[in-house]
Amino acid sequence: MPKIKLPTKQPRIDMTPMVDTFCVVLTFLMLTTQMRQPEPATIDTPFSISETPTLDFNMMTFLVSPEGKVFMNFDNGPDTILQFRPKILAEMGKRYGIEFTEKQLREFEKIPSSMGVPIMDMQAFLNAKDNASRKVYQVGIPLDSTDNQMAMWVFYARQVNPNIQACIKGDSKTPFPAVKKVLDILQEMKVKRFNLVTNLEAAKINLEEIQQ
Amino acid sequence: MAEIIQEEKGKGGKKRAKKVVPHIDMTPMVDLMCLLITFFMLANSLNKAKIMEIVLPDRLNDPNQEAPRISASRTQNIILGPENKIYTYPGTVKPEDFNNLPPLRETDFSATGIRQILLGWNKTLFKKIADFNQQVISGKIEISQDSVRGAISHLKKVDDTGPIVLIKAYKEANYGNFVDILDEMNICGIAVFMFVDITWYEEKMVEAAMGVVSTSATSSN
Numbered sequence: 001m002p003k004i005k006l007p008t009k010q011p012r013i014d015m016t017p018m019v020d021t022f023c024v025v026l027t028f029l030m031l032t033t034q035m036r037q038p039e040p041a042t043i044d045t046p047f048s049i050s051e052t053p054t055l056d057f058n059m060m061t062f063l064v065s066p067e068g069k070v071f072m073n074f075d076n077g078p079d080t081i082l083q084f085r086p087k088i089l090a091e092m093g094k095r096y097g098i099e100f101t102e103k104q105l106r107e108f109e110k111i112p113s114s115m116g117v118p119i120m121d122m123q124a125f126l127n128a129k130d131n132a133s134r135k136v137y138q139v140g141i142p143l144d145s146t147d148n149q150m151a152m153w154v155f156y157a158r159q160v161n162p163n164i165q166a167c168i169k170g171d172s173k174t175p176f177p178a179v180k181k182v183l184d185i186l187q188e189m190k191v192k193r194f195n196l197v198t199n200l201e202a203a204k205i206n207l208e209e210i211q212q
Numbered sequence: 213m214a215e216i217i218q219e220e221k222g223k224g225g226k227k228r229a230k231k232v233v234p235h236i237d238m239t240p241m242v243d244l245m246c247l248l249i250t251f252f253m254l255a256n257s258l259n260k261a262k263i264m265e266i267v268l269p270d271r272l273n274d275p276n277q278e279a280p281r282i283s284a285s286r287t288q289n290i291i292l293g294p295e296n297k298i299y300t301y302p303g304t305v306k307p308e309d310f311n312n313l314p315p316l317r318e319t320d321f322s323a324t325g326i327r328q329i330l331l332g333w334n335k336t337l338f339k340k341i342a343d344f345n346q347q348v349i350s351g352k353i354e355i356s357q358d359s360v361r362g363a364i365s366h367l368k369k370v371d372d373t374g375p376i377v378l379i380k381a382y383k384e385a386n387y388g389n390f391v392d393i394l395d396e397m398n399i400c401g402i403a404v405f406m407f408v409d410i411t412w413y414e415e416k417m418v419e420a421a422m423g424v425v426s427t428s429a430t431s432s433n
Contacts, residue, residue: 029252172388
């Protein structure tokens with residue numbers, strides 16, 4: 001019997017469907033990733049074992065730089081659908097007698113990173129074209145007892161959005177009195193719950209060691 | 213006529229179609245996409261910072277209101293000092309005894325430093341929590357992941373042997389120390405801890421302890 005000779009052919013896998021799925025997944029991931037915006041001050045957050053992720057909304061973050069400057073951010077990034085930001089700024093403007101135009105309010109909505117601008121410079125800050133010229137105004141929010149703008153921000157943020165939670169993000173080298181000042185102001189405004197932003201770090205304890 | 217021409221054309225087309233269909237090798241493309249997907253997935257999950265919750269006590273604005281009393285025997289004080297040092301002392305000090313202040317015990321943030329001290333204070337409760345966790349892992353207790361936290365916080369609530377830790381920060385401490393000490397509290401399962409303002413006599417105690425250290429260092433030189 002003659003053997004049937006199959007034509008020798010290299011098996012070929014059709015990768016088109018695989019590429020299709022990959023494309024879809026990749027597009028999805030690319031669109032959902034939020035690239036971290038550079039903050040006005042570099043912050044190395046300390047480590048902890050806490051595993052709770054940060055909230056995406058209902059949050060105000062206070063950035064305390066190693067020099068003791070304080071920056072603020074609402075909802076960590078551009079405004080959410082609820083649009084609290086322009087309302088907060090409008091209230092602040094009313095308090096300090098500054099009228100913000102519609103365009104400036106919209107500009108404030110779009111700020112991607114934290115801001116630490118005294119309210120008097122806010123209009124100039126919002127009118128500035130690019131990030132480089134904006135940087136000049138980022139000097140930190142004034143929080144002395146004579147001109148406590150941070151307390152006002154907290155007050156109006158809580159008035160506009162009662163569910164807002166306070167979050168503190170400090171550098172591990174920030175002197176404690178600078179953080180204490182922020183904590184004091186928040187406590188005065190009757191904020192009792194704080195979230196401290198940290199990086200995850202595992203810690204293990206040996207049970208035998210303790211039983212000694 | 214036209215038909216014939218069409219036929220001819222069709223024949224020619226068939227001949228060309230018989231040539232091998234060009235095959236694009238997609239492997240490198242797939243490789244690249246795999247890499248990109250891995251990158252974005254990791255970037256997505258690693259980007260998220262974690263948060264640690266703390267609750268600060270109410271401000272006492274009313275002068276007639278008295279601070280809550282806690283038993284001195286269970287009280288332990290932790291003072292965050294300069295240069296990543298920690299000072300601890302047990303019990304309370306009355307401002308009247310400022311001439312006779314208790315000595316401070318000096319330690320650091322390493323696993324053999326403050327963690328051992330905290331675990332020493334909190335032995336029974338920590339063992340309870342560890343046993344509970346062990347039983348959950350080994351399947352002796354059937355409990356959903358969500359209620360584990362609640363059960364542990366209940367264990368902490370009913371506990372009455374662990375210390376009441378008061379955390380104070382000397383003015384030269386930094387924020388990293390503050391987070392570290394709160395983290396140690398969570399690691400060691402301390403049930404009751406509070407962050408309070410440092411008093412003037414405690415500042416004095418820290419300065420004295422630092423002075424002792426520096427003079428002993430100079431005398432040994």
